[in-house]
Amino acid sequence: LIYNLNLKEIRVAQVELTDITKHEEKSYGTLLGDVYAELHHIRYEERSEWVTECYGPTGKEETKTEDDWIWKRAEFYYPDCTTYWSDWQRVTPVKDSAHRFAAAGYTSAGTGASTSGGKYRSNATKTYGSGNWKNWTRASRDKKEENQETFPGCGSILIGLVLLFYIFSIIAATPSWLGTLVAFIAVILVVMVLHLIRRIIPMLYLMGVGALIFASLWSLLRSYQVAPVIPRQSHLDTVVTEQIPQAIDTLNVHTVQWRGYDSNLYRVNLMLRLSDLRASAANHDRINRLPLNSLSQVYESMARHDEALLDLVVSSFDSLRQIYPMSQLEFAEALISCIQSIPYYLVLHESCGIRQNMDPFVRDYLAQCNTDCCIGNIGYGVRSPLEFLSDLKGDCDTRALLLFTLLKRFDYDVALITSERYRHAAIAVGLDESPGVAGTAINVSGKVLYPCETTSSGFRIGELPREVSNLHHWQISLLSIKP
Numbered sequence: 001l002i003y004n005l006n007l008k009e010i011r012v013a014q015v016e017l018t019d020i021t022k023h024e025e026k027s028y029g030t031l032l033g034d035v036y037a038e039l040h041h042i043r044y045e046e047r048s049e050w051v052t053e054c055y056g057p058t059g060k061e062e063t064k065t066e067d068d069w070i071w072k073r074a075e076f077y078y079p080d081c082t083t084y085w086s087d088w089q090r091v092t093p094v095k096d097s098a099h100r101f102a103a104a105g106y107t108s109a110g111t112g113a114s115t116s117g118g119k120y121r122s123n124a125t126k127t128y129g130s131g132n133w134k135n136w137t138r139a140s141r142d143k144k145e146e147n148q149e150t151f152p153g154c155g156s157i158l159i160g161l162v163l164l165f166y167i168f169s170i171i172a173a174t175p176s177w178l179g180t181l182v183a184f185i186a187v188i189l190v191v192m193v194l195h196l197i198r199r200i201i202p203m204l205y206l207m208g209v210g211a212l213i214f215a216s217l218w219s220l221l222r223s224y225q226v227a228p229v230i231p232r233q234s235h236l237d238t239v240v241t242e243q244i245p246q247a248i249d250t251l252n253v254h255t256v257q258w259r260g261y262d263s264n265l266y267r268v269n270l271m272l273r274l275s276d277l278r279a280s281a282a283n284h285d286r287i288n289r290l291p292l293n294s295l296s297q298v299y300e301s302m303a304r305h306d307e308a309l310l311d312l313v314v315s316s317f318d319s320l321r322q323i324y325p326m327s328q329l330e331f332a333e334a335l336i337s338c339i340q341s342i343p344y345y346l347v348l349h350e351s352c353g354i355r356q357n358m359d360p361f362v363r364d365y366l367a368q369c370n371t372d373c374c375i376g377n378i379g380y381g382v383r384s385p386l387e388f389l390s391d392l393k394g395d396c397d398t399r400a401l402l403l404f405t406l407l408k409r410f411d412y413d414v415a416l417i418t419s420e421r422y423r424h425a426a427i428a429v430g431l432d433e434s435p436g437v438a439g440t441a442i443n444v445s446g447k448v449l450y451p452c453e454t455t456s457s458g459f460r461i462g463e464l465p466r467e468v469s470n471l472h473h474w475q476i477s478l479l480s481i482k483p
Helices: 097-103 132-175 177-198 202-223 276-290 295-306 308-323 326-338 361-366 383-389 394-411
Strands: 007-022 026-039 057-066 067-076 083-085 089-093 106-109 113-114 238-245 249-261 265-273 414-419 426-432 442-444 447-452 474-480
Touching: 132 238, 177 474, 238 447, 249 276, 249 326, 265 308, 265 326, 265 383, 265 426, 276 295, 276 308, 276 383, 295 308, 295 383, 295 394, 295 474, 308 326, 308 394, 326 394, 326 426, 383 394, 394 414, 394 426, 394 474, 414 447, 442 474
Parallel strands: none
Antiparallel strands: 007 026, 057 067, 067 083, 067 089, 106 113, 238 249, 249 265, 414 426, 414 474, 426 447, 442 447
């Protein structure tokens, strides 16, 4: 390519001479600089090229008769406008002599029949009235038989798709493998029954397919509308709250008494300094003003800030371990059963007033609550460990956060787990030995953690409520594992 530039008012700036060499009393080198000029008489030239491309059918078709069936194929274009024939497709069976006559290359007419070449003419005469009605009746009957022949194939494909969809919705909605197996067998039996009646009562067959589609859609919709766990009624045997003034600070003390899984009666003092409570509340207020992307960041910030401020509570539980010699598992269960026995309180980011646009679970819970059961206007809808210990009012993730922080202080491998689908929170604890009731476990970096419900009482380590027991719908929001 050759370019011709007509430059005017040429100027050179920042001239630099490099790579200078001398040869025969002459100097050679490279001259560098910025050239500024005006370009006149710009001419643009646009070129276009026409390209012919073909696609789709040419309009030509061929038919043949083979094995008592009428076959058909069509001609199509390649992009370069060459042509090719499609594969032979079976269209309809040859049912009687009239069909065979048509398949052999003849077409039926009101005045008789003739070939496309005109070499054959029948002796048939024109027919009117009842003759035309009979021809129409036979054509309708043939069309109906054709539809009956091809309908079961389409129905089988439809049933297969519905079956796969229904099985997927069952697996998503059923946490138990046994329940999934039973539902799968039930669907198979329904499909077999539908196939048996498809030729006897076609309308009933269509109604059955429609019912199966509706059932699959309803099951899938229900599987994604799982209601949160309604906690069992928990209660402490006794709870005494008092504030004890000291020289420097004031202690807030809850003396709680509860029964563990072994029916032993335990008592412990849940103590905190009011200055530490104010510091925790200030940290919560600071978090509430930060543009955080997830609750995991809220949990992590609260746990990190309050961990050192739980020294009085840690000391109380440590004294309990000295009074009642316990194994690693038994001590963890004592901690968990203590928090489980504390009555449930709903914690909301907004106020506790009932509104129509609220989550259905929250709205129903508040409507059925006859006593003080909700704390509103709490940032991110979660309370810090010290805020919870100040009045013992908290919901699932507030309790799980306190237990996570305490178990971490006692050198347990522990995780705070949450579920968007179940709208619930719990913990998972690592132990030296498997708990006897462990129904499921989480493997994290080679460590085995056993999930545990922290809201409702009676659930031991390794147990989750049946309606939220599918671990595929849980994720780890906070994790502490010893190296």
